[in-house]
Amino acid sequence: MDELVRLGISCGSTIVGLEHHMPQNVQDDIDYAVSHGTDLLQFMLYTPVLGIPLYQQMTEQGRMPDDVELADIGGRNPRAAT
Secondary structure, eight states, X not given: OHHHHHTTOOEEEEEESOTTOOTTXXXXXXXXXXXXXXXXXXXXXXXXXXXXXXXXXXXXXXXXXXXXXXXXXXXXXXXXXX
16 A cells, blocks of 8 residues: 555545444445545445454344355455456
């Protein structure tokens, strides 16, 4: 990323799926991120990954579905890349 900045390319990043995001308000945060007018904007998913406190917390609260493919929770399907 330092190379992009050195070349004058502005970069931004935001997380979607935080606890306060609901269908009624998530677009507001997306619009805010876009409003900065960066050349590149990365959207990351707030994801409970096995081994981190969020995963443990959501499991204890009964909020983790049983049918989640752990290989798919990183935002892309590594099996699709050949």
